[in-house]
Amino acid sequence: MSIQKELEDLIKNDVLIEIEDYIDELFEIIAAKKEDESTKEELKEMQEMKKDFEDMLVDLENGEIDDEECKEIIEEINDMRKDDEEDEEEDED
Numbered sequence: 001m002s003i004q005k006e007l008e009d010l011i012k013n014d015v016l017i018e019i020e021d022y023i024d025e026l027f028e029i030i031a032a033k034k035e036d037e038s039t040k041e042e043l044k045e046m047q048e049m050k051k052d053f054e055d056m057l058v059d060l061e062n063g064e065i066d067d068e069e070c071k072e073i074i075e076e077i078n079d080m081r082k083d084d085e086e087d088e089e090e091d092e093d
Helices: 003-031 037-061 067-092
Strands: none
Touching: 003 037, 003 067
């Protein structure tokens, strides 16, 4: 599998799904009228992040991201997800 395909699969099958799930959670908080200003700001940031990843998919499909950049993006995604997992574990303690 090419590195571009690996990145595309990671974005489509993991990242975007996780972002959409989180956006849904934020909408539920807002719908329940339990939000504060930080919730609305977080929602805005997540919607922007989703758009960025969707744009990245278009760039991948157009061959505009080279192997080296793909590797860097995959590493950044994995680091970001690892940090999120660590944050969740801390919240559980």
